[in-house]
Amino acid sequence: MKLKVKAINYESGNKKEVILNIKDTLELGQKAGERIRIKNIKSKSIEDRYWVAILEIDHSNNIVNSGEIGFPLDLLEEKRDIKEDMTVSVKPADPPDSFRFIQKKIKAEKLNSEEINSIIRDAVSGSLSRIDLAAFITAVSINGMDGDEMTALTLAEARSGDIFNFGENVFDKHSTGGVPGNKVSLIIVPIVAAAGLTIPKSSTRAITSPSGTADSMEVLAPVAFEYEELRSIVSKENACIIWGGALNTAPADNILIEIERPLHMDPVGLMIPSILTKKLSLGVKRLVLDVPCGLGTKFPTADNGKEFAYIFKEIAKNVGIQAECALTLAHQPIGHAVGPAIEAIEALNLLMDYSKGPNSLIEKSTDLAGILLEMGGKAQRGKGQMLAKELLRTGKAYEKMRKIIEAQGGDPNIKPEDIELGPYEKEFFAVKSGHITEVNNKIINLIAKTAGCPHSKRSGVMIIKKQGARIKEGELVFKIYSDSKSKLNRAEKIYNSTGGPIVLGGMMIERI
Structure with a gap:
């Protein structure tokens, strides 16, 4: 079949998708998500003889007419031998070999390193469709991966992008997530850097939570940098807190994550390689992993977390990273603030004045920072938290944070009161006196997400009273901020319909 190229004003990313009219796909005998071979009929180059794309179908006749093939603008830019209005030849294409390897995993068979490399190569090249990759993710979720497979997947994902070198002794901290208000990286990074260790912290933006480290740091300074800019920042301050999405690190992992999100899947077989791939890409040699355990997290019990931690340490060792895992409590938020800007305020308050706390943020941040200080030889085993608290209490961590903010293009003199929160707010008060037994x-x-987090940085919530506190009827317990009145109203409705996240009770469990 010969079709005329039409430019379509959208970007396909890595998906390598083209669009055909429904009439032409019926004649071709192909379905959406299947592969087609495209050839520039005038090209004499052997390497440009044909290439494979994923088929999408225009059922409406509004995008392409019969006899046309729609190319996203970025795909036209990449395929320089294909031009708008050019005639190309289109034929059905067979699935790549990697498709057979996905079928093996569906059948619960073990994959070798070359088979895993093949899947990752084809994922990055666009030869595997989103349906193919969804099948792979589902197969791993159901059937799992053993240590050999996870090791091979970690190395394959790391090799799919750039690998940077910041020296021999590079440290980092990561969390498996699940706890609101987990802003500890904004405290840990300046503590560790103030002690003289190198910690280039690369973070994602929030995926399922109200705020990620990059979201809160962006309130204080820019977070998107190319490698040479990043090298300059780390060379100057031996630290950074950036968004990793601006770097070409582990594109294969980004592709898999993009498909995991709508599936609500994050299997251990993919989670461990995902974490370690990002660390390998930044040359990390020593890592502390925060493993929150409790209801609402990936690990409901400490035993679940411990089992995961042993597997994680094994795979980390296989790929050359010394890792320690800290099982942490996750029964309520860290600190009182949840949301990009309001978390930045809380972190900045603590860095500037140790006495302001909150205690949960101090303890968790210095616990994790202390482990890194011990791994880096700055403190004896068991003494790291003491040094971390000293660096925080004396203001050395704050001074380092000011320098990091300045190096990243922010205002080093920024104060908590300079940070704006959403203009629409709603306060909630205790309807009775009692003892807080649970924070949901x-x-x-x-x-928080209904109020606008994480995309609206000024939106967020403040949990005034937490588990263990005694409160009186009419006392302020919760506050919502939003940039949007309608979003605030929806968030208020959720609070009222659920009874809010604060659970009150007396000291008696039951009378028998």
């Missing part, structure tokens, strides 16, 4: 993380996340 799931409801907090839902309210």
Whole structure:
């Protein structure tokens, strides 16, 4: 079949998708998500003889007419031998070999390193469709991966992009997530850097939570940098807190994550390689992994977290990273603030004045920073948290944070009161006196995201009173901020319909 090229004003990313009219796809005998071979009929180059794309179908007749093939603009730019209005030859294409390897995993068979490399290569090249990759993710979720497979996947994903070198002793901290208000990286990075260790912290933006480290740091300074800019920042301050999406690190992992999100899947067989791939890409040699355990997290019990930690340490060792895992409590938020800007305020308050706390943020941040200080030889085993608290209490961590902010293009003199929160706010008060027995993380996340987090940085929530506190009827317990009145109203409705995240009770469990 011969079709005329039409430019379509959207970007396909890595998907390598083209669009055909429904009439032409019926004649071709292909379905959406299947592969077609495209050839520039005038090209004499052997390497440009044909290439494979994923088929999407225009059922509406509004995008391409019969006799046309729609190319996204970025795909036209990449395929320089293909021009608008050019005639190309289109034929059905067979699946790549990697498709057979995905079928093996569906059948619960073990994959060798070359088979895994093939899947990753084809994922990055666009030869595997989103349906193919969804099948792979589902197969791993159901059937799992053993240590050999996870090791091979980690190395394959790391090799799919750039690998940077910041020296022999590079440290980092990561979390498996699940706890609202987990802003500890904004405290840990300046503590560790103030002690003289190198810690180039690369973070994602929030995926399922109200704020990620990059979201909160972006309130204080820019977070998107290319490698040469990043090298300059780390060379100057031996630290950074950036968004990793601006770098070409582990594109294969980014592709898999993009498909995992709508599937609500994050299997251990992919989670461990995903974490370690990002660390390998930045040359990390020593890592502390925060493993929150409790309801609403990936690990409901400490035993679940411990089992994961042993597997993680094994795979980390296989790829050349010394890792320690810290199982942490996750029964309520860290600190009181949840949301990009409001978390930046809380972190900055602590860095500037140790006495302001909150205690949960101090303890968790210095626990994790202390492990890194011990791994880096700055403190004896068991003494790291003491040094971390000293660096925080004396203001050395704050001075280092000011320098990091300045190096990243922010205002080093920024104060908590300079940071704006959403103009629409709603306060909630205790309807009775009592003892707080539970703070529901799931409801907090839902309210914060409904209010606009993480995309609206000024939106967020403040949990005034937490588990263990005694409160009186009419006392302020919760506050919502939003950039949008309608979003605030929806968040308020969720609070009222659920009864809010604060659970009150007396000291008696039951009378028998």
